[in-house]
Each structure stands twice: as C-alpha cells, then as structure tokens.
Amino acid sequence: MESECPHLGADLSHADIEEADAEVVAVCPWHSETGLKACTYNVDVRDDDSVWVETPEDGTGWELVELRPVSEEFADPPLTHIRDTTKIEEEGEATNRTSSTSETIEAVVPQENAPKTLIEWAVLILNTPNPKLKVERTRHAVHLFRTGKLKSIGRSDNAIKPPDVPPRHAELQLVQPGKVGKRGKAGSVKNRIAMLHALANIEQWAIDLAWDIIARFGPSHPDLPHQFFSDFTKVALDESKHFSLLSSRLDNLSSYYGSLPIHAALWESATSTSQSLASRLAIIHLVHEARGLDVNPNTIEKFRTAGDMESVKVLETIHYDEITHVTAGHRWFTWICGREGWDPVKKFRSEVKSRFVGRLKGPFNEEDRRKAGLTRDFYEDLDDDVDENHEERERDRHVDTAAAAAVKLAYET
Structure with a gap:
C-alpha cells in the first residue's frame, strides 16, 4: 500500500482505511472528489527570528489576517475536587x-x-x-x-x-x-x-x-x-x-x-x-x-x-x-x-x-x-x-x- 498520496506526495498516515469487497483501501485525506483540498502552507522560522509563510499559488485573492502565537499548553494535570x-x-x-x-x-x-x-x-x-x-x-x-x-x-x-x-x-x-x-x-x-x-x-x-x-x-x-x-x-x-x-x-x-x-x-x-x-x-x-x-x-x-x-x-x-x-x-x-x-x-x-x-x-x-x-x-x-x-x-x-x-x-x- 502506498505511504504517500500519488497526486500530492502527502503523508497517508491519517488516511481512512476502508474495506471494499476483498480489498483494503486507503482513502486519501488531502483531497476528494468534492474538490476540497487542505489549505496548508509551509512555515519557516529563520535565524533572525522572522517568520516566513509560503503563499497561495492560485492568484492574489488572499490576505494574511494575523500572525499570533497561541499557547498549546494544558494545565497538567487538570485540577478537580470531584472524586476520581x-x-x-x-x-x-x-x-x-x-x-x-x-x-x-x-x-x-x-x-x-x-x-x-x-x-x-x-x-x-x-x-x-x-x-x-x-x-x-x-x-x-x-x-x-x-x-x-x-x-x-x-x-x-x-x-x-x-x-x-x-x-x-x-x-x-x-x-x-x-x-x-x-x-x-x-x-x-x-x-x-x-x-x-x-x-x-x-x-x-x-x-x-x-x-x-x-x-x-x-x-x-x-x-x-x-x-x-x-x-x-x-x-x-x-x-x-x-x-x-x-x-x-x-x-x-x-x-x-x-x-x-x-x-x-x-x-x-x-x-x-x-x-x-x-x-x-x-x-x-x-x-x-x-x-x-x-x-x-x-x-x-x-x-x-x-x-x-x-x-x-x-x-x-x-x-x-x-x-x-x-x-x-x-x-x-x-x-x-x-x-x-x-x-x-x-x-x-x-x-x-x-x-x-x-x-x-x-x-x-x-x-x-x-x-x-x-x-x-x-x-x-x-x-x-x-x-x-x-x-x-x-x-x-x-x-x-x-x-x-x-x-x-x-x-x-
């Protein structure tokens, strides 16, 4: 089974695995027959601490709204007084x-x-x-x-x-x-x-x-x-x-x-x-x-x-x-x-x-x-x-x- 999407070269580790008749099929998560595609762009943090983002290739109808770091940290472990x-x-x-x-x-x-x-x-x-x-x-x-x-x-x-x-x-x-x-x-x-x-x-x-x-x-x-x-x-x-x-x-x-x-x-x-x-x-x-x-x-x-x-x-x-x-x-x-x-x-x-x-x-x-x-x-x-x-x-x-x-x-x- 392919480990990469043959069209995009993207990782298939998130692919859905479905059974079809006698075969097992990996359903590519990165595109579909509906035409939706994942809008993900490469991000590069350079030596001068500047952040560079790959821009969309299809036209100029896009806008960088905001660049803001947001913490992904949990309060670990979550605190509670409920018995458990x-x-x-x-x-x-x-x-x-x-x-x-x-x-x-x-x-x-x-x-x-x-x-x-x-x-x-x-x-x-x-x-x-x-x-x-x-x-x-x-x-x-x-x-x-x-x-x-x-x-x-x-x-x-x-x-x-x-x-x-x-x-x-x-x-x-x-x-x-x-x-x-x-x-x-x-x-x-x-x-x-x-x-x-x-x-x-x-x-x-x-x-x-x-x-x-x-x-x-x-x-x-x-x-x-x-x-x-x-x-x-x-x-x-x-x-x-x-x-x-x-x-x-x-x-x-x-x-x-x-x-x-x-x-x-x-x-x-x-x-x-x-x-x-x-x-x-x-x-x-x-x-x-x-x-x-x-x-x-x-x-x-x-x-x-x-x-x-x-x-x-x-x-x-x-x-x-x-x-x-x-x-x-x-x-x-x-x-x-x-x-x-x-x-x-x-x-x-x-x-x-x-x-x-x-x-x-x-x-x-x-x-x-x-x-x-x-x-x-x-x-x-x-x-x-x-x-x-x-x-x-x-x-x-x-x-x-x-x-x-x-x-x-x-x-x-």
Missing part, C-alpha cells in the same frame, strides 16, 4: 493521578471494549461524566488520530450512536440557567470565581459539542472530507485545554470546578439542531461561538482591571482559539451550502430565524468576526429577523420548565 482516580495507560506504561478523596479507578483507555475508531472514541468521551477524565480521554483520542494510530473514522451505517445528552457527574449541581446567579464585575475574588466557573461549564459542553458533531453527523454524511474530522478534533482538544486552564485558575483562587451550580443551556441548541449539520454549524459555531468573540474582550478587561493577570492570560488564549473555531464552523457551513447550492448568507439567516431562541443584538466584534470569515451581511440587522418569531418560540421553550432546565440530563449513578 484517572489511570493513564499509553505506550505500555501506566501511571495514576489520584485525588485525596479517591473512591473509583477508571482508565483513560477502557480495559474492555476499547474504542478502535474515531467515532467510537467520540461516543465514549460523550458518555464520560467525570470532567477530568473527559479531558484526558480527549487528549488521548486526538493523539491517536493525529499520529495515525486510529485506522478508521468509523462512519459506517451501524456506527455507535451518541447520547441525546452527555451525562454529568453526580456531584455537580444542575439548575435552570436563570438560577445560576449573577457573575458580577470581577472586582472581587468571589465574582471572579463565579465568572471562571461559568466559563469552565461552557467549555465542558463545548468539548461535548465538538465530539458530538463528529459522532452524530459523520456516519450520515459519508462525503465529509478528512479535514472536517481534523478540524473538529482540534476544536475538541482546544476546548479541553480551555477547561484545564480554567480549572487550574479556580484551584489557584482556592476554589474548584463543581463548587457552584452548573446549567445545560448550551445543549438546548445542540438538541434543536441534532437533525441537521447545517443547522448545527450555523447555531453553535456561527451564533454561540461568534457571540463569544463579541463578549470575550469585555470579560478580559474586567479581569485586567481587577489586576488578575493570570486569568487574563488564560482568557486571551481561549479567545484567540475561539476565532479559529468560528473559522471552522464557517468553512464547513459554506462547504455544505456550496454542495447544496444554497446562498450561505441567506441560509444562515434562515437557520437563525427558525432555530435560535434569543436576541442577537450588537455591539459585534467586527474585526474578529471578519478574521473568522463572518462578514457583516451574515449578522447585520439579524435581530430584526429573529424578533418576528421570538415570543412564540420563547413560549414553546418554556412549556415544560423542568424538562427545559434539565434537557433530560443523565447523571452518573
């Missing part, structure tokens, strides 16, 4: 990371029925209630994927199904979104803890959202190129990094993740978009994550004013990563629109009008939205369109307040 001993096994070695109140032992790689495909890993992680173990399994799964140790995406018709709602650890207190409490202005340690805890909760759901889009839509969209899975495994890894950094900051402030209630509001949008990949990309990545680009700078400034520069560093790392996540959402939303013959702007505005519950008013972070590919025609005056159905959808949303609050959330027993 995480057993890490890799390359034949085993180590234990144990909390002082440890009661159970669960391995990163299950001893029985260990996942063999990316989608199997995605579903395992989605069904992992312990936040620390969710991070560790994410890191391990992405490492396997990137190093070619997973031989298949696993998107067959009988692929394992993701849960309707990812479970949460029994020691986490779930409340309705409006009952979490006000976060304040970050002037006091108490308020900063509340804000960091709320963000850590969002990152836990964000990890699940990245794996869910892989597990839920991979099998039903066999034409999705390999780059789709590369993009969203990166998103999952970033979100797990963010959680570890926020968890570490909580620990440094003499608190911990789980010290305050959490809510599942973000997963409501996941539930409402579970039948459509275009809807999922539009609402989760081009609404929720793009809204994060709008509010993050103000949050960062609150911590800066409070003199909490360590938290500022963490939040800045998160913000710059989130720009790339909106970029990924935009890339694959426009890919679907191109395949289906839809106008991306019209399709996006239609999805928001029919599926999003909430207000979409400015001010918008136009600069960072533009970096991610969101031009003003996507979101300008969008709230006027949303307002027409807002009250009706709000009534439908609160018909059963108990169910809406819990979103049928499963707890570990």
Whole structure:
C-alpha cells in the first residue's frame, strides 16, 4: 500500500482505511472528489527570528489576517475536587493521578471494549461524566488520530450512536440557567470565581459539542472530507485545554470546578439542531461561538482591571482559539451550502430565524468576526429577523420548565 498520496506526495498516515469487497483501501485525506483540498502552507522560522509563510499559488485573492502565537499548553494535570482516580495507560506504561478523596479507578483507555475508531472514541468521551477524565480521554483520542494510530473514522451505517445528552457527574449541581446567579464585575475574588466557573461549564459542553458533531453527523454524511474530522478534533482538544486552564485558575483562587451550580443551556441548541449539520454549524459555531468573540474582550478587561493577570492570560488564549473555531464552523457551513447550492448568507439567516431562541443584538466584534470569515451581511440587522418569531418560540421553550432546565440530563449513578 502506498505511504504517500500519488497526486500530492502527502503523508497517508491519517488516511481512512476502508474495506471494499476483498480489498483494503486507503482513502486519501488531502483531497476528494468534492474538490476540497487542505489549505496548508509551509512555515519557516529563520535565524533572525522572522517568520516566513509560503503563499497561495492560485492568484492574489488572499490576505494574511494575523500572525499570533497561541499557547498549546494544558494545565497538567487538570485540577478537580470531584472524586476520581484517572489511570493513564499509553505506550505500555501506566501511571495514576489520584485525588485525596479517591473512591473509583477508571482508565483513560477502557480495559474492555476499547474504542478502535474515531467515532467510537467520540461516543465514549460523550458518555464520560467525570470532567477530568473527559479531558484526558480527549487528549488521548486526538493523539491517536493525529499520529495515525486510529485506522478508521468509523462512519459506517451501524456506527455507535451518541447520547441525546452527555451525562454529568453526580456531584455537580444542575439548575435552570436563570438560577445560576449573577457573575458580577470581577472586582472581587468571589465574582471572579463565579465568572471562571461559568466559563469552565461552557467549555465542558463545548468539548461535548465538538465530539458530538463528529459522532452524530459523520456516519450520515459519508462525503465529509478528512479535514472536517481534523478540524473538529482540534476544536475538541482546544476546548479541553480551555477547561484545564480554567480549572487550574479556580484551584489557584482556592476554589474548584463543581463548587457552584452548573446549567445545560448550551445543549438546548445542540438538541434543536441534532437533525441537521447545517443547522448545527450555523447555531453553535456561527451564533454561540461568534457571540463569544463579541463578549470575550469585555470579560478580559474586567479581569485586567481587577489586576488578575493570570486569568487574563488564560482568557486571551481561549479567545484567540475561539476565532479559529468560528473559522471552522464557517468553512464547513459554506462547504455544505456550496454542495447544496444554497446562498450561505441567506441560509444562515434562515437557520437563525427558525432555530435560535434569543436576541442577537450588537455591539459585534467586527474585526474578529471578519478574521473568522463572518462578514457583516451574515449578522447585520439579524435581530430584526429573529424578533418576528421570538415570543412564540420563547413560549414553546418554556412549556415544560423542568424538562427545559434539565434537557433530560443523565447523571452518573
């Protein structure tokens, strides 16, 4: 079997291995019959510390938006006060990371029925209630994927199904979104803890959202190129990094993740978009994550004013990563629109009008939205369109307040 793509000369270590009749076929990840190709360019750091980037060959219609180093460091090990001993096994070695109140032992790689495909890993992680173990399994799964140790995406018709709602650890207190409490202005340690805890909760759901889009839509969209899975495994890894950094900051402030209630509001949008990949990309990545680009700078400034520069560093790392996540959402939303013959702007505005519950008013972070590919025609005056159905959808949303609050959330027993 070829070790390089015969067309591009690219490494095939990330190729999908599929069975076709009596043959085993390597599916090249770098191009496809859909015409999508990986936009990767050589980068060279020279002796004078200058950075040189290979430019696109086809025309001049490109722009270097920004060159910024972003830390890939985790807070290792992720800190948590939830009871758990995480057993890490890799390359034949085993180590234990144990909390002082440890009661159970669960391995990163299950001893029985260990996942063999990316989608199997995605579903395992989605069904992992312990936040620390969710991070560790994410890191391990992405490492396997990137190093070619997973031989298949696993998107067959009988692929394992993701849960309707990812479970949460029994020691986490779930409340309705409006009952979490006000976060304040970050002037006091108490308020900063509340804000960091709320963000850590969002990152836990964000990890699940990245794996869910892989597990839920991979099998039903066999034409999705390999780059789709590369993009969203990166998103999952970033979100797990963010959680570890926020968890570490909580620990440094003499608190911990789980010290305050959490809510599942973000997963409501996941539930409402579970039948459509275009809807999922539009609402989760081009609404929720793009809204994060709008509010993050103000949050960062609150911590800066409070003199909490360590938290500022963490939040800045998160913000710059989130720009790339909106970029990924935009890339694959426009890919679907191109395949289906839809106008991306019209399709996006239609999805928001029919599926999003909430207000979409400015001010918008136009600069960072533009970096991610969101031009003003996507979101300008969008709230006027949303307002027409807002009250009706709000009534439908609160018909059963108990169910809406819990979103049928499963707890570990």
